[in-house]
Structures are given as C-alpha cells and as structure tokens.
Amino acid sequence: MKAAVLGTGSVGQTIATRLAGLGHQVVMGTRDVAESKLRKTADAFGNPAIGEWVEKNPSVKLVTFKEAAAFGEIVFNCTKGVYGIEALTLAGKENLAGKIIVDISNPLDFSKGMPPTLTISNDNSLGEEIQKQFPNAKVVKALNTMWCGLMVNPAMINGGDHSTFVCGNDQDAKVQVKTILKSFGWAEKNILDLGDITNSRGTEMYLPLWVRVFGVTQNGAFNIKIVS
C-alpha cells in the first residue's frame, strides 16, 4: 500500500514508522521540506524533531503535503488539529478525491493554557468538518483517543485488550481502516464502529477527559476499555 502521512510530529512519526515496518511504501508530508529538515530540537516529551527523525528513517521520504497526497493511496491526517484543514487544503482536493483520509487529529487548543480546550466541538467536530470540506474523500476518524505509542502497539498495555473507535460515512473505507488497525495489533472485538462521521463528536469530546486522566497519571500509556 502507498501511504501518505501528513504531519511530522510524534503521531506522524509513529504512524509512518509502523506502516513502513509493515512493508508499506510511506511518504511523510510537511508544509516546507527544507525548513522541516533543519528542525533538530526534541520536543518537551523527548520526541525527536523531524529533521533528526528523517535522517534516522531514510525509508520514509519527506515531501510536501501536495506530493504526499498525490503519492498516497490512503492518507493519514496526523497534523495538529488547528492546522488540519489548512494542511489538507495544501495537499489539494484533487489529490484526496476518492481516497481514504484516516483522521487521527484532535481539535486541541493550547492557546488558552492547560489543559487544552477544543477549537470545535458539541454540534460539530473536526472529523465531520474535514468530510464537509473534502466531500470526495472518504474520511474515517480513528485512533484519536489515545497516545500514539498505543495506536500502533495496543499490546503494550493490558494484553492489548482495550477499546478503539472508528466512524465514517463510507462502509468499505471503514472495513479497510479496520484491516489496518488489525495489522497494528487491534483485536476485532475491541474496534467499535460508532456509525457515520458525525460520531467524531464523541471521540473528539472524550479528549478533555483524556488530558485530565493524563494530568493525574502523568503517563500516556493508558486507554479505556469498554466493559459490560
């Protein structure tokens, strides 16, 4: 599979590494390739800057958003929520048409202090806003409810037995995304399909609880398991 990962932060790096490790052809999209390659300072959590990361991961080529979207048969939106629409716009509608966009982003707003609020919520969501603005793409919201380390390696905690969600308007696109999740280690029984893309409201509005649990535990390696 030819995969485009949009976004060069820890989520993008983690998804790209995992996809490449599974044998897919992966490119990573960024706004300004030359500028990204110059970034060498790790973030506050010790995640490597993209300039350092690309040197250590030569199998993943760093290209523009547009080049990435043109290359990918499937597109992973791993941008920061506030930049997502802009990044996808730069990627180009023509390069996204007919393709699956796996939207992993969250509309977190850190500008008003911690913990973050959401830039969009309640009667709308980033997932459905992306679907509205890119009507010819097939947006599947997925994996946005946890730390990126768990997204691609659920077995890291609780024997892999915890919950993840998908939603989107295209049934076949969700089946394909589920297949990818299973290749990451997710058990079928732990992938809950919530329905159409408006259900992004549910998974995005869970983030204000997530950031608070993280605030208490100070360790991102946790998730929720739906028990009944």
Added chain:
Amino acid sequence: MKAAVLGTGSVGQTIATRLAGLGHQVVMGTRDVAESKLRKTADAFGNPAIGEWVEKNPSVKLVTFKEAAAFGEIVFNCTKGVYGIEALTLAGKENLAGKIIVDISNPLDFSKGMPPTLTISNDNSLGEEIQKQFPNAKVVKALNTMWCGLMVNPAMINGGDHSTFVCGNDQDAKVQVKTILKSFGWAEKNILDLGDITNSRGTEMYLPLWVRVFGVTQNGAFNIKIVS
C-alpha cells in the same frame, strides 16, 4: 446520614433507593409535590413515574426542593442538567451553604434531536457553574459518566472492576463522597480524583461518547475501565 436527593427521575430514584437501603434517612426534592404524586406513566425505558415510585417507597418522603435541602446534611443533585441551577436556586442558597452537593447531573440538551448535545461545555461545565453560583456549598462532581444502575451497583458488570471519577475544590468533601461511593461497592483503586471542579469539563464532555456507545450497544450496563 440525612440525605436530600433532588430530582425524581430514574437517577434520583436509584440514588434514593440505594441510600435508604444503606440505612440513611432520605428525602427526595421536587418542584411541586402534589403534581409529582399525580404522575403515574412510566418513561420510555420503563422506569416508573415518580407518583408510582413514592407509593412503593414509603421510607423516602417526597418534599419540595427547599424542604429537601433544609433536611439534608448532604445533597445529591440528580436533576436533569438543564433544570439543575433552577432546582438548586429553589432549594435555596441558605439551605446549601456549608453542605456537600454531589453533582451527578449532565448538561444534556435533547432539544436538537438525538444524540443530545451539551448546553455548556469546553471552557465551562455544569459542575463548576453550580460551584460558582453556590460558592458556600462544596460541589463534588461524581458518577455522571454512567447509567444510574451502575452508579449504585458497580458489581453488576466486570466484577465491579471499572472506573469512576470525582472532582471538586474541597478535599474533605471528596473524601466523604469517596466513602459513599465505596459503600455503593466502588473499589478505592477505581475512583480517580481528577482535581478541582473545573475537571467536570472532562467527565461531562465524555457524555457525547457515552451516548454514542449506548447507541451501538443499546444497553446502558457498560462503563469504561482505565487500563494501563
């Protein structure tokens, strides 16, 4: 303990029954006692109307919001979120001063169709709004993240092993509420203190996910367990 339960719906009925069963003296507050006693039609989920319920639960006296708050050493806000502030205002600031308000309510807005949105969220919450409007009460947000049957009987699922949250500004009030939760069957390790009352934003904003999981499972007897 003398307990006031504000609200006559299934949450209020469930909390009142459980508290009375544990030997506490319980009154239930409503807007109009005479009108409430006339209500005899079960709701869409088969929960008994309050008029029927009081006949079968003579140990719980039905009184006005004001009489209930005056009686209770602790007050459980089990009203529908959109009526909560009004009900507490009718209960009277003077009757709430110095007391713990266990706020179980959620600001669900069903007026725009299903699933509900929230009337207040993101940079505010019902829990903190109640604390602001009743500054001399000690508001502890608790139990609002699940179906009421589980609130008082967590052992009903997964051997009682799943998560609940408390938050509030008064440390001693939270300790007292935790003691009540433990008397309901909650294990200490499963009660996560998120911090001050602003953390109500987290537990209330989880509701949009809860209603969607319920939409898929069609059974309220589920909860989340934080796993790590």
